[in-house]
Amino acid sequence: MPTILIVEDEAKMRRLLELDLTEDGFTTISAPDAETALKKLHESTPDLVITDLKLPGMSGLEFLEQVKRANEALPVIVMTAFGTVETAVEAMKAGASDYVLKPFSLAEMRLVVHKELDVRHLREENRSLREALKKRHEYPNVVAQSAKMQEVLSTVERVAPTNATVLLGGESGAGKDLIARCIHEKSRRANGPFIKINSTAIPENLLESELFGYEKGAFTGATSSKPGKFELADKGTLFLDEIGDVPPTIQVKLLRVLQEREFERLGGTKTLKVDVRLIAATNRDLREALEQGTFREDLYYRLNVVPIDIAPLRERKEDIPALVQLFLSRFASELNKEITGIAPEAMRMLMEHYWPGNVRELQNVIERGSALSSGPLLNSSDIRIESRTRPAAAGNGFLPEGLTLEQWEDEMIHEALRRANGNKSQAARLLGLSRNALRYRLSKIGIADEQEN
Ligand SMILES: Nc1ncnc2c1ncn2[C@@H]1O[C@H](COP(=O)(O)OP(=O)(O)O)[C@@H](O)[C@H]1O
Ligand SMILES: [Mg+2]
Numbered sequence: 001m002p003t004i005l006i007v008e009d010e011a012k013m014r015r016l017l018e019l020d021l022t023e024d025g026f027t028t029i030s031a032p033d034a035e036t037a038l039k040k041l042h043e044s045t046p047d048l049v050i051t052d053l054k055l056p057g058m059s060g061l062e063f064l065e066q067v068k069r070a071n072e073a074l075p076v077i078v079m080t081a082f083g084t085v086e087t088a089v090e091a092m093k094a095g096a097s098d099y100v101l102k103p104f105s106l107a108e109m110r111l112v113v114h115k116e117l118d119v120r121h122l123r124e125e126n127r128s129l130r131e132a133l134k135k136r137h138e139y140p141n142v143v144a145q146s147a148k149m150q151e152v153l154s155t156v157e158r159v160a161p162t163n164a165t166v167l168l169g170g171e172s173g174a175g176k177d178l179i180a181r182c183i184h185e186k187s188r189r190a191n192g193p194f195i196k197i198n199s200t201a202i203p204e205n206l207l208e209s210e211l212f213g214y215e216k217g218a219f220t221g222a223t224s225s226k227p228g229k230f231e232l233a234d235k236g237t238l239f240l241d242e243i244g245d246v247p248p249t250i251q252v253k254l255l256r257v258l259q260e261r262e263f264e265r266l267g268g269t270k271t272l273k274v275d276v277r278l279i280a281a282t283n284r285d286l287r288e289a290l291e292q293g294t295f296r297e298d299l300y301y302r303l304n305v306v307p308i309d310i311a312p313l314r315e316r317k318e319d320i321p322a323l324v325q326l327f328l329s330r331f332a333s334e335l336n337k338e339i340t341g342i343a344p345e346a347m348r349m350l351m352e353h354y355w356p357g358n359v360r361e362l363q364n365v366i367e368r369g370s371a372l373s374s375g376p377l378l379n380s381s382d383i384r385i386e387s388r389t390r391p392a393a394a395g396n397g398f399l400p401e402g403l404t405l406e407q408w409e410d411e412m413i414h415e416a417l418r419r420a421n422g423n424k425s426q427a428a429r430l431l432g433l434s435r436n437a438l439r440y441r442l443s444k445i446g447i448a449d450e451q452e453n
Contacts, residue, residue: 002047002117006030007037007063008079009055017050020106021113034058038066048116049076050109053087061091068095073123075116079104139182142175143323146316152179152308159306160186165258167243167303168281170310173360176281177241179310184237189277192236197229199250200242207250209266218267230263234274243280243303244289251296258302278303313355313362314410314445320350320362327363328378331370339370342378349383352417354410354445410445413438 004026008014011032018028029044031037034055041049049067053060064076075097080088088099097116100109144153159166160183168176177196184194202210209218213228229238240246246254257263262273280303289295313319324342332339342350346369355361369382413431420426428438 001025001027003027003029003044004113005037005040005044005046005049007032007034007049007051007055007060009033009052013052016106017109020110024110024113026113032056034060034063034066037063041067041070046074047120048113049074050113051076051078053078053080053084053091061087061094064091064094064096073120075120077109077112077116141326142178142182143319143326145322146311146318148311148316149319152310153182155306155308156182156186159183159308161188163277165278165280165303165305167286167305167307168279168310169285169307170281170283171312171356171358172283173358174283174310174312175359176283176310177239179308180237180239180279180281183279184239184277187237187277189236193233194237194239195229195233196239196241198241199246204247204250207247208253211250212253212263212265213268214266215268218265222267225265225268228265230257230274230276231272233276235276237277237279240278240280242282244282244284244286244295248294248296251299255296255299255302258299313358317351321347323359323362324350324366327366328370331367335370337370337373338376339373339378340376343380346378346380346383349380349385352414353385354407354414356407356411410441413441413445 004021006014006017006021006028008017008030009032014030014032018030021028029040029046031040034051035057037049037051051060051063055063060078060080064078067074067076072095076095078088078091078096078099079102080091080099081102085101088096088101091099097119098112100112139153142149142153144150156179166180166183168179170176180196181194184190197210199207209222209226209228211228211230213226213231214222215225216222240254253263258278261275262271264271286295286300286304290297290300324347328339328342331337350362350365357364365383365385366378368384369378372382372384373379413427416427416430417424420430424438424442425435428435431438433441
């Protein structure tokens with residue numbers, strides 16, 4: 001229940017208001033003068049103030065001004081004697097919400113109080129709605145229905161305004177690029193450049209010059225000088241993708257830039273200083289590379305100031321429906337087609353797939369499906385999921401390409417379910433598992449065991 005602060009020097013009047021408003025369900029605090037009232041205002045936080053304009057000591061008008069300075073949004077109703085309407089007008093100009101002329105009936109006062117509290121409530125509701133709306137639109141391209149992605153976004157929110165180095169972890173296609181861009185766009189560097197470099201896409205002998213630039217004559221073929229990515233990213237963000245694959249010779253140089261914020265171009269003598277925020281990404285567990293000695297420990301700790309791990313899609317299947325909707329509307333408008341949704345059976349297929357290629361794979365499936373679809377709904381026949389259960393044809397490894405043993409096992413479970421048409425006892429038999437063992441494995445990969453077959 002709202003709390004009302006009553007400021008009135010006439011004891012009888014004050015008592016009357018207290019009684020009446022308490023009876024109406026409000027909590028009341030009261031004060032005989034402005035000085036006491038200001039003290040009480042700081043001790044408790046009333047939702048509304050009723051004050052007489054004529055008070056001993058500090059005047060009601062001065063009191064009103066002080067209240068407004070402290071809390072602009074707090075509604076203040078002033079009481080004034082009949083015949084002094086001018087002061088009431090003055091009070092309104094100073095920020096009073098409404099005035100009541102003495103003598104008034106208690107019913108009249110109640111009416112004004114309720115009206116003011118309603119207005120305040122509406123205003124607050126409006127404000128929080130506006131804020132919620134703003135929040136929702138802050139990342140219009142990022143689906144984050146799952147608690148795991150919500151957490152990623154809240155870390156982004158916290159870390160973006162700082163200059164801290166971020167290390168993004170997550171399987172290929174999970175959204176590392178997307179999140180790196182979010183961090184840049186939410187930072188004070190948003191108007192600066194966002195430069196990306198993928199170390200696996202560049203041969204080792206070129207990587208150094210790509211990163212740090214070179215001077216004319218630095219090597220055969222260097223007929224002019226060229227700035228590197230670090231220089232290009234000045235006042236912005238440099239995104240080092242696949243950091244785990246950076247060769248040791250370059251790791252040393254990166255470490256120096258991180259520590260000293262300076263470097264030289266290849267073949268150059270001038271030391272360059274840049275103002276760059278670094279974001280690195282890896283789809284491997286770098287700690288493993290540390291143990292194997294292929295990644296420098298000192299560099300790892302410099303990069304891993306704020307780690308953000310993006311969970312694989314199979315661990316946050318709640319995101320699938322919203323991702324499907326996002327991609328559908330994107331591709332439908334690209335293809336100029338009227339596709340509004342997806343059939344339940346098709347959605348079930350998407351929910352049950354293992355998604356080794358994560359969001360990127362889902363995006364590809366929806367793109368292909370949108371191209372194939374001929375109606376307003378994507379049907380199961382439009383969904384072409386590449387089954388990765390078959391071993392790679394030209395097998396240099398004995399596991400299917402890109403899959404770990406665990407992922408492959410999960411794929412086999414999915415395949416068994418498909419062949420058994422969802423009948424779990426039959427699927428268990430196909431896998432040579434007991435019904436209980438299958439149930440355990442299904443719960444591990446996020447398939448609810450809702451019905452007994
Ligand atoms: N949460 C998400 N919401 C919307 N689109 C996403 C999301 N995560 C990934 N994507 C999209 O999926 C694709 C692959 O994501 P990307 O960031 O390139 O993955 P990674 O860098 O981890 O390989 C991109 O087109 C990206 O926009
Ligand atoms: Mg990427």
